[in-house]
Amino acid sequence: MSETMFTLRELFEVDVKDISVRAEPGLDIYQGAKKAREEITRESRAIRWPWVRQAVAEETQDLLNLNVVEVLARAWKQFMKLEECADPNKHGRGEKILVPLAEHTLNSVHHPSVQILLKGREVGSVKCDLQFSLILEGFVLLIQDGRILEIQAGSASGEGSLSLAEISLWKSEMKPVHFPGRISLGKGIPLRNAGDSH
């Protein structure tokens, strides 16, 4: 896991307050939430559903705290044929490799959920649909010892949306943004998974 956090919320500069406001009424009709409500009402004499509902709605804000860097790294590893950069026979230890990425579009679809547990048992789950796409241009990766250590940023544009069932919680477009400087990934993201034989 990258230590560098660059969330979707920060990338799209989302006002998350609107998300919880939109989510809260939707929870009353969402089947998973209704199930949780019934369970809580039946099994808890002290906890009231409105408290939980509000807490769940506010938690939907956190669904946008998805670390975009991790998503990018996973996609690049998968699709950009970066494996040779991790070949120690071709690149000696400590050699820094700069890999410029062609302009490309990344689409990512997620289904994060907010789980509700009563006395440690899951009584309901609110599953949302999150998707975003980024058009990335001018990105350069710094790879060393089989790890992506740094992203020398270019410019990006794109769009994203979050919805709960039929209720749209968030949807916005991002105009081309230039990322100045570089994004350090700390220890770096390994290009090969732990089980790889290379």
Added chain:
Amino acid sequence: MRPNHGFQQRCVDYLRVHAAALVLACAWASPSLTQQAPQNHPPMSALVNVPRVVVPDVRGRQLTEAREILQRAGLKPGTMSADSGPGIVGTVLRQEPQQNSVVLRGTVFNLVLVAPSKQQEPGDGDQEFSRQVPKLTGLSLNQASNLLERSRLELGNVSAGPGKGAPGTVYAQRPQAGTWVKTMSRIDVEIVELPKSPPAPAKVPILVFVPNLFGQTSKGAEQVLIEHGLSLGSVSSGSASVTPGTIFRQEPVANSRVAQGTQVHIEVARPPQKTTVAVPELVHLDVQMGKALLAQVGLQLGAVTNEESESPRNSITAQSPNAGTQVERGASVDLIVAQGIPAVEVPSLAGREEADAQAVLQTVGLQMGTVSEHEAAASSGTVLSQRPSAGEHVRKGTAVDLVVSRQIPSELTVMIDHSNPQKDKILTFHSHLEPLQRGVKYRFTFGDGQATNWLTDSKAQHTYKKAGDFQVQAFAQKGDTTVSSEMVMVTIPGSGWASAAGLTVGVLALGGGAYFYHGRRLFQKWIRAVPKPDLGTPHLFMDNESLGNETVCIRVAYDIGEQSVSLTPESRPEKEGTK
């Protein structure tokens, strides 16, 4: 004077029917009245001792009538003949002795009747079938004869039989009416025979005494009459001061002698009219119907009093005297009539205290109905809704059901939305009041000596300048009521905190104080958030001594998602792939 044999024959037939004229017909054979007259006078020697009479004038009279008149005058019937002359055929044309002459009693009188006139002798003239036989049925013989004469026909044979019609009238003719015959043809007729008067048997009536029926009933009287050989006649009723139903008059009267079988008519005393009547049941009837009923039984409508009642409008709710009471005919019956209950407009009670609402209801004549509680933010006992609704018109005395508030505790929670609070970092604190209310002001104390003013916003930002544990508390104020949250601890780590823990409190959920605005109840519970190893998972703990520990955990679960990458067209040569 030449005798007329045809006419003679008709007279024979006629006299055969009229027995009284039969004797006269026998004398018809004498050639002349004048020749017979001297023989009718009594001898002169006897004139002195015989009373004399004046001969009445019977000219123009019918034969029978003339005979009776002359006989009453003391004359004796003689011969009868016919001659043409003015007058109705068959009536007396002349008489002998002449009218007004003085003759001896017992003198024979002779009569000459008017004979049918003959315009044409038979045998000469028209022999064609030029005459139509007229209808003769229903006519007397004289009328039939006259009609035939005017028709230039002759009366033929006359016979009598048991035909239909008045005696002496024609009931059949031959030839039939309408038949064309020759002039002076003879038309035979049949007349209804005179009723035979059989010799009346000598009746010797049995006379009986009429019994006295006074005081008896009609039934008993009938039996008595039968025993006496009498029968009961008509029975009528009348007023009498005797026992009703008994006989007070009879006809024939008692002890009179009447023929056996005579009907005795009686009159029975009518029952006296009642002077008292029973008051009918009038309650629940419409007043007009009650009035009609009173009139029907002979009572009068007395005083009518209107009264508010739940009974239908204009219905009788009470009466005096009561039903069944015997009163004099014509007495008055007082009534109480329902006028319905006046409608009352239901006042608006929403927002009033329960006791206040009850007072208002009593003021307008309504009653407090059921009172149910409903959880609400309003003060306990405050009327939330009512039924019937305000503004409705209901009958006086209607119960109004109320729903009053049972105020749920106002609970204030303070939270921090930073999972990794650090020194010199702006932290945002949120407070949440449950249930939500409008017009609430919030205040935060941050535990480092800093506090906010009363804010209209429920969140505030604060920056800690140093590491340490700080107790944060939020306050909510509405009007003169203030609710405070539980104090929550915020730990601002030192320099090594972030790397060491990597985790911190994501959300501190906090206690809530419970407070009823009017202090009717005290409810305490608090929610606290505690850090957990799994970052970003806030735990809400409910600690309540009476309810035990209950925990609701809300956890966000991310997934790695599915990614795809596509190169833009300009980058196609370097296209690496898509998924």
